[in-house]
Amino acid sequence: MTSAIDxxxxxxxxxxxxxxxxxNVSFEIPRGSFFSIxxxxxxxxxxxxxxxxxxxxxxxxxxxxxxxxxxxxxxxxRPVNMVFQHxxxxxxxxxxxxxxxxxxxxxxxxxxxxxxxxxxxxxxxxPGIGDRDVSQLSGGQKQRIAIxxxxxxxxxxxxxxxxxxxxxxxxxxHMKVELKKLQQAFGTTFIYITHDQSEAMVMSDQVAVMNxxxxxxxxxxxxxxxxxxxxxxxxxxGENNRxxxxxxxxxxxxxxxxxxxxxTLYAQQREEQPLAEGMDVELFVRPEMIHLSRERVFADENxxxxxxxxxxxxxxxxxLLVRVDGTGSEIQVVHxxxxxxxxxxxxxxxxxxxxxxxxxxxxxxxxxxTV
Amino acid sequence: MSLTERWLSGKRVALFLLLMPLxxxxxxxxxxxxxxxxxxxxxxxxxYGVYEFSLGNYQAFFTExxxxxxxxxxxxxxxxxxxxxLVVAFPIAWYIAKVAQGKSRSVLFLACLIPFWVxxxxxxxxWMILLRETGVISSLLQTLGLVDGxxxxxxxxxxxxxxxxxxSMLFMVVPLVSTLDGLDDxxxxxxxxxxGNGWHALKEVVIPYAxxxxxxxxxxxxxxxxxxxxxxxxxxxxxSLWFTEQIFTQFITRFNWEQGSAFGILLLVLSSLMVxxxxxxxxxxxxxxxxx
Amino acid sequence: xxxxIPQSRAFPRTYLAYVTVFFVFLMAPLLVVAVxxxxxxxxxxxxxxxxxxxxxxxDTPERTGLFHDKRIMASIGVSxxxxxxxxxxxxxxxxxxxxLFERQSFRGKSLLYSLMLVPLVIPGVILGxxxxxxxxxxxxxxxxxxxxxxxxxxxxLTMVILGQFSFIxxxxxxxxxxxxxxxxxxxxxxxxxxxASRFDVFRTITLPWLRPxxxxxxxxxxxxxxxxxxxxxxxxxxxxxxxxxxxxxxxEGSTPxxxxxxxxxMVASGGLALLSIFVQRKQPGRG
Numbered sequence: 001m002t003s004a005i006d007x008x009x010x011x012x013x014x015x016x017x018x019x020x021x022x023x024n025v026s027f028e029i030p031r032g033s034f035f036s037i038x039x040x041x042x043x044x045x046x047x048x049x050x051x052x053x054x055x056x057x058x059x060x061x062x063x064x065x066x067x068x069x070x071x072x073x074x075x076x077x078r079p080v081n082m083v084f085q086h087x088x089x090x091x092x093x094x095x096x097x098x099x100x101x102x103x104x105x106x107x108x109x110x111x112x113x114x115x116x117x118x119x120x121x122x123x124x125x126x127p128g129i130g131d132r133d134v135s136q137l138s139g140g141q142k143q144r145i146a147i148x149x150x151x152x153x154x155x156x157x158x159x160x161x162x163x164x165x166x167x168x169x170x171x172x173x174h175m176k177v178e179l180k181k182l183q184q185a186f187g188t189t190f191i192y193i194t195h196d197q198s199e200a201m202v203m204s205d206q207v208a209v210m211n212x213x214x215x216x217x218x219x220x221x222x223x224x225x226x227x228x229x230x231x232x233x234x235x236x237x238g239e240n241n242r243x244x245x246x247x248x249x250x251x252x253x254x255x256x257x258x259x260x261x262x263x264t265l266y267a268q269q270r271e272e273q274p275l276a277e278g279m280d281v282e283l284f285v286r287p288e289m290i291h292l293s294r295e296r297v298f299a300d301e302n303x304x305x306x307x308x309x310x311x312x313x314x315x316x317x318x319x320l321l322v323r324v325d326g327t328g329s330e331i332q333v334v335h336x337x338x339x340x341x342x343x344x345x346x347x348x349x350x351x352x353x354x355x356x357x358x359x360x361x362x363x364x365x366x367x368x369x370t371v
Numbered sequence: 372m373s374l375t376e377r378w379l380s381g382k383r384v385a386l387f388l389l390l391m392p393l394x395x396x397x398x399x400x401x402x403x404x405x406x407x408x409x410x411x412x413x414x415x416x417x418x419y420g421v422y423e424f425s426l427g428n429y430q431a432f433f434t435e436x437x438x439x440x441x442x443x444x445x446x447x448x449x450x451x452x453x454x455x456x457l458v459v460a461f462p463i464a465w466y467i468a469k470v471a472q473g474k475s476r477s478v479l480f481l482a483c484l485i486p487f488w489v490x491x492x493x494x495x496x497x498w499m500i501l502l503r504e505t506g507v508i509s510s511l512l513q514t515l516g517l518v519d520g521x522x523x524x525x526x527x528x529x530x531x532x533x534x535x536x537x538x539s540m541l542f543m544v545v546p547l548v549s550t551l552d553g554l555d556d557x558x559x560x561x562x563x564x565x566x567g568n569g570w571h572a573l574k575e576v577v578i579p580y581a582x583x584x585x586x587x588x589x590x591x592x593x594x595x596x597x598x599x600x601x602x603x604x605x606x607x608x609x610x611s612l613w614f615t616e617q618i619f620t621q622f623i624t625r626f627n628w629e630q631g632s633a634f635g636i637l638l639l640v641l642s643s644l645m646v647x648x649x650x651x652x653x654x655x656x657x658x659x660x661x662x663x
Numbered sequence: 664x665x666x667x668i669p670q671s672r673a674f675p676r677t678y679l680a681y682v683t684v685f686f687v688f689l690m691a692p693l694l695v696v697a698v699x700x701x702x703x704x705x706x707x708x709x710x711x712x713x714x715x716x717x718x719x720x721x722d723t724p725e726r727t728g729l730f731h732d733k734r735i736m737a738s739i740g741v742s743x744x745x746x747x748x749x750x751x752x753x754x755x756x757x758x759x760x761x762x763l764f765e766r767q768s769f770r771g772k773s774l775l776y777s778l779m780l781v782p783l784v785i786p787g788v789i790l791g792x793x794x795x796x797x798x799x800x801x802x803x804x805x806x807x808x809x810x811x812x813x814x815x816x817x818x819x820l821t822m823v824i825l826g827q828f829s830f831i832x833x834x835x836x837x838x839x840x841x842x843x844x845x846x847x848x849x850x851x852x853x854x855x856x857x858x859a860s861r862f863d864v865f866r867t868i869t870l871p872w873l874r875p876x877x878x879x880x881x882x883x884x885x886x887x888x889x890x891x892x893x894x895x896x897x898x899x900x901x902x903x904x905x906x907x908x909x910x911x912x913x914x915e916g917s918t919p920x921x922x923x924x925x926x927x928x929m930v931a932s933g934g935l936a937l938l939s940i941f942v943q944r945k946q947p948g949r950g
Contacts, residue, residue, distance in 0.1 A: 053856055075855045088853035092871045101867070102857035153857065389763040392756050397778055400829040404793035405785075407800055459685070466682050479686075481940070486689055488936040490890035492909050493925040497692025499913075500699060500707050500922075507695055510709040540689070590784065598786025600893050605913065615788045615893070622792055622897055632796065635789045646784050658773070661780045 005067075006031045006189040007052070007157050012061035014047055021047040022058075023213040029157075029191065029206070034183050036200035037193045039210035040236070045193040048210070049159050052191065053082045065156050076105075081150035082159040086166065087142055089134045095121075095145055096130030102153045120148040124182065139167050143175055144182075151186050160192040164199060176202045197237050201225070209233045231282050231362040240284040241331050244364065247279045254301065254356050257283050263327045266301035267361035280364035287319060288334040289358040292341065293351045300353040308348045311335065322350060405639075412632035428633035438617065438634075445614035446641060448528070449596040452535040456543045456592050457585065459536060464547030464584075465577075469556070480548065487541040495605045498534050499525065502606075526608035534602040539595055543588040550584030551577075586653040587661065590646050597642055614638060693929060700922030707919045718923040729923040738908035745820060745904055746888040749827045753884040754877060756828075757835035761873075764836075765843045782830040787893035794826045795897050819900030826894040831887050835880040842876035875942050882939040886932050 007029045014022040022044045029035045037045045050056045052063065054075030063070050065079055081102070090098050096117050103113045121127050124144040129137075137145065143163055150158055164172045164179075180203045183190045194200050200207045201221040208218040209232070217229045228234035235242065245259035255275050257265045265283055275281060291300065306322040309330070318335035333352060335341060344350075415425035432438045467479050486494060501507050502524040509522045524530055554577065562572035578585070603613035618638065621631030650657060699707035703715035705725070721728040729735060764776055782790065795818065802816035815821035846869065854864045892906045899907055905924070912921055 053852075055852060055855075075852070076858050076860060080856075082853070082856045084849050084853055086847070086849060088847065088849040090850060090853075090868060092874075101854065101859075105858040105860075105863060149857065386763075386767050386769060389759050389767060390769075392759045393763060393775070393779065396756060396829075396832065397775075399797075400794065400825060401778075401782060404797035405789075407797040408789075408793045411796055462678070462681060463685050466678070470678075479682075482686060482689065485933060485936065486693055488886055488932040489693060489925070489929050490892075490906060490909075490932075492890070492892060492906050492913070493696055493928055494692050496909075496913060496921060496925060497694075497696040500695045501692060505706070505708045507709055537688070537692070594784050594786060598788055598893060600788065600896070601910070615786070618788055618792065619896065622795070628792075628796060631792060635792050638786060639789050642784060642786060657777055658780060661783050 004031050005029065006065065007191070008064050010062040012048070012051065012063060013059045014044075014051060014056065015059050020213050022051070025061075025210075025213075025215050027208060027215065027218055029189055032187045032189055033205040034180065034190045034192065034203055036204040036207045037191065037210055038195070038197055038200040038207050038236070039193075040195055043210045044213040045210050046161065049082070049161055049191070049193050052157070053080060053159055054078050079156040080159055081153055081155040081157075082161065083143075083146045083150060083163045085161045085163065087146040087163065089142060089146055089149070091134055093134070094130065095126075095132050095134060095137070098134065098145060099130075099149045099152055101149065106153075116152050120152040123151075123185065124148045140171050140175055140178075143167070144178070147179075147182060151182075151188060155188065157189045157191060160190060162194050162196075164194070164196075172199075179203055201237070207237075209236060211236070228284075228360055231284070231364075234284040234360050234362070238286055239332070240286055243283045243329070245281060245283060247275050247277050247281055247361075250275065250277050255281075255361050257281055257361060259283070259327070259329065261327045261329045263304070263324065263329055265359065266356040267359040268357040270361070273363065275361065275363060281361050282364050283359055283361045285331075285354055285359040287332045289354050290331070290333045291353045292320075292333060292336065293353070294340070296351045297353060301356040302359065303351070303353045305349060305351050306331065308344055308346050308350060310346060311344060320344065320350075322352060324352075408632040408635050411628055412636050414629060416629065428630050429637075431630060432633060432637060437612075441612045441617055442614050442637065442641075444612055445597065446645075448532065448535070449593055450645075452532060452539060452596045453589050453593045455532070456536050456539045457589060460540060460543040460547060460588070464544050464551055467544070468548045468551035468554075483541060483544050491538055491601050494538060495534060495601050498530075498537070498606060502530060525606055526610070528607070531603050531607040531611060534606040535596050535599060538599065538602055539592040542591040542595060546584040546588040546591075547581060548584075550581045554580050582653055583655060583659065586649055586655050590649050590661070593645055593649075594642055597638065597645075696922050696925045697929060700919055700926045702919060704919070707922050718919040727920065729920055729927065732920055735905070735908060735912075735920070735924060738903050738905045741820065741902045742889050742904040742906070745823055745827070746885045748824045749831055749888040750881045750884040752824070752828045753832040753835045754839075754881050756832045757839045757880060758873070758877070760832075760836040761839040761843045765840055779833060779836060782833045785830070787830070787891070788897070790829050791826050791894040791897035794822060794829060794894075798822055798825075817900065818898055820902055822898040822900070823895050823904065826898045827888045827891050830894070831884045834887070835884055838880040838883065839873060839876045842873055846872050878942045879939045882935050882942075886935060889928075889932070 005028045008027070010026050012022055012025045013020070025048060027035075037048065039045045047056060051058050052070075054070065054073060054077075058071070070078060090101065093101070099117045099120050100113045103116060108116075117130060118127070121130060124147060126141060126144055126148075129141070134142070134145070146163065147158075147160075160179075164175050167175060176199055179190075179192075183203075192200070192203065201224075204221060206218060207221055207224055209216045209224060211232045217224060217233045219227075224233060224237045228237060234240055243257070243259040243263070243265060245257045245263075245265070247255055248258040248264070249256035250269065253269050255267050255269050257267060259265060265285075267283055269275065285302075291297075296303075296305070304324050306324040308320050309323045310321040312319040312321065312335075316337065318337065320333045320335045322331050322333055323329075324331060331352065333350075335344065412428050413424060413426065414422040415427050417423055432442070463483070467476060467483070471479050499506070503509070504521045504523040504525075506524070508524065509518075512518045512522060513520070558576050558580070559572050562576045598615060600613065600615045600619065603611040604616060607613065614634065615638070618631050618634045621627045621634060625631075646657075649655075696707075700718050701714055701716070703712040703717065704710075717726050717728055719728045719730060722731040760779060764772070764779075798816040802813050805811045805813055850868050850872070851864050854868045855861075859867065889904075890906060892910065895904055895907060896910075903911075905928075909921060909924060912918075
């Protein structure tokens with residue numbers, strides 16, 4: 001059903017001279033969903049967003065909003081609005097004038113504008129502050145006004161360019177939830193770009209991980225987390241221990257990997273692009289997926305003992321650095337704050353284990369094989 | 372036409388439209404007029420409406436002692452005025468930028484500005500009322516019994532200098548305050564901490580830091596002093612011998628535009644030379660020093 | 664020195680005394696000019712003869728107050744006209760220049776920028792004589808060759824306006840460019856994004872942002888024109904602006920009417936200056 005798709009892009013390219021900023025990006029966003037584009041700075045996500053807003057023209061490719069091509073349509077004629085990174089609230093106008101700005105450009109009637117502005121302020125939870133100066137608002141209030149200023153125009157798509165970046169940690173956590181709620185309340189399609197994986201994971205229905213101008217993987221936060229398709233996604237989404245090595249044996253579902261420092265680890269065979277013996281690979285396992293025990297349990301394929309080297313205490317996010325016996329490799333493990341493990345100290349002996357399907361293995365990008 | 376092409380051509384039209392007024396202005400009000408006086412300065416009137424090329428006007432400058440002496444005197448006194456203004460203004464700028472706090476700071480800064488929103492004529496007139504034979508200071512001195520008769524304090528070089536320094540003050544204080552404002556107190560503290568004394572901190576930290584402000588202040592003050600007319604004429608009287616007076620005399624009284632233009636070119640050369648020298652010595656660029 | 668630095672006890676006092684003397688030096692000439700405009704005496708000098716407003720209001724054979732002095736009142740009118748024209752012209756060119764230098768990129772931009780600044784380092788006298796000489800040359804050429812007499816190229820108000828405009832516009836350009844440089848281009852993008860046309864963006868976003876700088880430079884240009892002397896003196900024709908009239912009077916010998924004009928000038932320009940500071944201070948988007 002094409003009508004349920006708000007935005008679709010087909011092999012978008014954008015190059016500046018000989019620099020390829022965006023390469024072959026295609027995606028579709030269903031109506032009313034929260035779509036994030038996640039990537040490190042310089043990955044091309046801002047370029048992509050500016051093309052959607054109409055500030056940049058793609059070098060090639062097609063983009064459609066509700067089935068209508070946006071190519072050649074100037075930014076002020078597009079049914080998209082944007083919340084800028086630094087919000088770009090107009091400092092010489094009051095809050096109400098900021099929200100009314102787009103409506104005035106549409107030459108709506110003054111009493112209609114007034115009603116809409118009041119309604120918008122109500123909906124973002126800031127009723128009655130229309131007369132204030134923008135400079136009198138707090139960071140979180142500014143966010144909401146910037147969003148209200150766009151949503152009052154009822155755009156088909158709302159673009160958000162890392163709007164939480166300037167906020168302090170506490171407020172950012174709060175605004176994540178707030179944004180998600182606003183999106184659900186308005187039912188507008190949000191496209192949110194960020195380099196912060198936690199923002200993307202918490203808020204989004206779908207996340208596209210972008211790297212070097214390409215989409216590495218598009219999927220739900222759970223898919224990205226549990227089934228990363230590329231080493232980049234595995235490394236960028238969530239945290240991971242990473243091992244380089246060679247495939248030493250392949251059975252039906254299990255790949256045996258001999259790491260560079262001599263450890264033998266097991267991972268699930270990849271369905272697409274199966275790995276063969278002798279290939280250079282990278283293996284990832286998340287710190288929170290490693291099972292810790294004082295006694296050896298022999299339940300999982302991956303199993304080793306090690307000595308606690310360092311306790312990185314951070315409340316609920318505490319970690320242990322464990323030096324694996326024999327091989328000397330270092331593994332980061334979540335430090336559970338259960339009674340069994342609270343009194344762990346550096347030097348303690350621990351058993352680590354995890355199932356083969358909890359580690360991910362990818363053919364390595366390494367140019368030359370080192371043993 | 373694609374969007375990009377349309378946008379590019381729109382951009383080119385905008386550039387053209389914005390460029391036009393500036394080019395017209397530079398061409399007709401700056402470039403051609405100055406070429407014109409250069410041209411006039413290099414000719415001599417043979418008979419009515421007939422001119423020929425000549426260096427006579429410049430020759431006259433070098434052979435007539437009154438001319439080149441006035442020129443030198445103006446240059447030296449302008450340099451001196453610039454130096455004195457700097458020395459007088461620096462502590463004031465420091466006080467405003469670093470010592471005064473909050474409201475008194477902006478009040479002092481405003482107090483520095485206000486006199487200069489009043490015509491130079493009025494300011495000079497004030498000095499005349501203060502300093503002349505029948506003036507306020509003379510009367511006060513007599514009332515106090517410090518002198519027997521009226522004292523004439525106008526029409527001498529010191530008075531001219533006082534007037535020039537006074538008139539230039541703003542143009543030194545403002546750039547100094549704005550650069551010193553940016554000086555981090557901890558730099559000065561560090562200089563002390565590392566064993567320097569006050570003089571060292573000033574020489575090694577403060578002055579190098581304030582250099583851009585000092586240079587732009589000095590250039591502007593020098594320019595304004597060199598080109599000043601009112602102050603030397605009114606405070607210095609008939610014998611003030613200021614070079615701009617010579618130019619005005621040639622143009623207005625004697626109607627000798629050729630000689631006047633030659634003087635104008637010489638003054639322009641002198642001022643350009645000094646500006647260039649100032650920028651070279653301080654390793655500043657012209658746009659940096661002026662664009663503040 | 665900075666408060667945190669140890670210093671001898673005499674130092675702050677000496678310093679404070681110096682600053683005080685400086686401000687006395689700064690204010691004294693203005694103060695005496697103002698005070699003597701209110702002295703009931705034929706000469707602006709001591710002793711104090713009592714308070715009077717005669718030098719503003721009187722119209723008797725021996726005393727002609729400022730408001731009845733036809734020549735001075737006429738020259739104030741001339742100055743107002745000149746200053747208004749200079750202010751408008753300068754600010755228009757300055758706005759165009761600001762957009763040229765802050766928003767456009769083209770070859771030779773830095774050279775052009777330096778050229779634009781050059782009038783700041785040309786003495787006013789030279790600007791005056793060069794504009795005068797060029798104007799006369801063009802006028803003569805037109806008259807001799809085509810029989811066209813362009814009166815405005817001869818010394819007179821138009822030439823005064825052009826001469827003053829030639830350097831005041833540079834100062835206005837600096838003021839307006841500085842403000843435009845601080846403008847966040849995202850605001851324009853945001854306005855476009857909210858559906859504004861290019862013209863709307865300029866009218867509703869960019870221009871309001873520049874407004875304090877524009878008002879400020881109108882005031883600066885107006886005051887600079889009003890008090891200009893050097894450039895004006897060579898270019899002036901039969902209608903003399905105020906500074907020229909005052910200069911002539913001063914040479915004839917001073918009367919308290921000159922003090923009265925001066926006081927009027929001080930009050931008016933002081934007021935304008937305060938207004939410009941107030942406007943600059945109220946500008947949005949600081950910090």
